[in-house]
Amino acid sequence: MLNRVLVVEDEKNLLDAIRINLELEDYEVVTATNGIDALKFSKEQRFNLIVLDVMMPEMNGFQVCEKMRLTDLDTPILFLTAKDTHEDKVMGLKLGADDYLTKPFNLEELLLRVKILVKHSLKGTPKDKKSATVEFGSCMVDFKTFTAKGTNGKLIQLTQKEAALLKLLIDRKNQVVSRQHILQTAWGYDVTPSTRTIDNFILAFRRYFEKDSRNPKHFFSIRGVGYKFVE
Amino acid sequence: MLNRVLVVEDEKNLLDAIRINLELEDYEVVTATNGIDALKFSKEQRFNLIVLDVMMPEMNGFQVCEKMRLTDLDTPILFLTAKDTHEDKVMGLKLGADDYLTKPFNLEELLLRVKILVKHSLKGTPKDKKSATVEFGSCMVDFKTFTAKGTNGKLIQLTQKEAALLKLLIDRKNQVVSRQHILQTAWGYDVTPSTRTIDNFILAFRRYFEKDSRNPKHFFSIRGVGYKFVE
DNA sequence: TTTAAACTGACACACGCATGACAAATCATT
DNA sequence: AATGATTTGTCATGCGTGTGTCAGTTTAAA
Secondary structure: OOEEEEEEOOOHHHHHHHHHHHHHOOEEEEEEOOHHHHHHHHHHOOOOEEEEEOOOOOOOHHHHHHHHHHHOOOOOEEEEEOOOOHHHHHHHHHOOOOEEEEOOOOHHHHHHHHHHHHHHHHHOOOOOOOOOEEEEOOEEEEOOOOEEEOOOOOEEEOOHHHHHHHHHHHHOOOOEEEHHHHHHHHOOOOOOOOOHHHHHHHHHHHHHHOOOOOOOOOEEEEOOOEEEEOO | OOEEEEEEOOOHHHHHHHHHHHHHOOEEEEEEOOHHHHHHHHHHOOOOEEEEEOOOOOOOHHHHHHHHHHHOOOOOEEEEEOOOOHHHHHHHHHHOOOEEEEOOOOHHHHHHHHHHHHHHHHHOOOOOOOOOEEEEOOEEEEOOOOEEEOOOOOEEEOOHHHHHHHHHHHHOOOOEEEHHHHHHHHOOOOOOOOOHHHHHHHHHHHHHHOOOOOOOOOEEEEOOOEEEEOO
16 A cells, blocks of 8 residues: 655645655655645545645644644644744644654655654554454453453453453454563563463463463464464 | 653763653653663563664664664664764664654754654554565565464464574675674674574575575575575 | 452473584685 | 585484463452
């Protein structure tokens, strides 16, 4: 899928220069020369990044940003500012900007920052409807009620820590979650239970959710690293 | 939960200044004055952000970054560079940096960027399929899940050393990576396994990913130097 | 006090991976 | 071409450490 960028800039020459350079790097570019159009586009279409000039006639970049953020909280915004003042930056940050570039800027610099920001936009899975129940295999977990249905169809009451750990693993399904990360996330930075504690929970999960707990299909252990959940 | 930042900087005064300012903004700060410690901390603990000086004695920031990224793909990294050269930035980006700041910098500027990056790190409960996967030939590797698809289409669970070495080679595709560099990067500064160890891993890779392991198309050995990966 | 949850320590086992031996390949030297 | 030297490919084996498992203890909740 192509990465889409919306560029908002009233100075035509600069706008064209940016467009051409971005297109050379295989971005799909949409342009606007004023805030009105920018808002319209941002509502109608989806972008991986919005490049927004601050100094524009009628509606300035901050105002545009502020309005955008009313509906769209995720798309990264890169500001192009003329002044290199601190107030401008704080102002922008407050309104939900993600990066700045002070004019005049190097085009390569712009391309770099675009690349980084787009990377971020891909990372965050925006707003996946968070149902409190998860199904996998013949099992089911409900994080609202702390209950689960195991392989044998039996109902299980999850304990607090069980639920926390299970959620952590399921949220990061298919990823390897290191023991360190588990400890610091599900427990705390201060408490460090002995290494065997985590295993005990995994043990329980395997009993609940694995047909053959010796050959797990869902709760894998990655030696030397941690654990991995797959559906 | 507190946001944790690891700051790596050899100049003590600057380090203290950064620490104090970050702590004033309610970050939990861990500091290191050299690459060795930095790597140790990054392995043992979890951070929301790592601030990394490029110019350091013994091991420079790029090297530290490269090693970190072998195992940790998520934590954002902010580079502090002295030179404002484009090559530096491209180099850093390749190795997985997320932002730059050129010395001398304004402390407020640093705080701003830290804030932005930490925000990103919190956003991502990455369900991320896109990033961290590499394809070549009929094969595929996913460094997030430690899985790979071999020539026969079979799924392979990579071990951590396998993943680290594989990433090292793929990151430097088309370049010859010397045995020495491999040892220093994927292993440690202290341990020096016998020469045969690396070969064993290459052997495994060829079994996984080469149709004819006698005539490799991807994992070349360069006699007297090391190995080279090409797609 | 009672009870369930959470943690700890002990032990066995299995897995990753380092090692050494040897074969095969490549290079150097004559 | 032939020989020896050096490096890499390949495999079997053993060691160390991380993990599975469980029984027993501590902690927290009712």
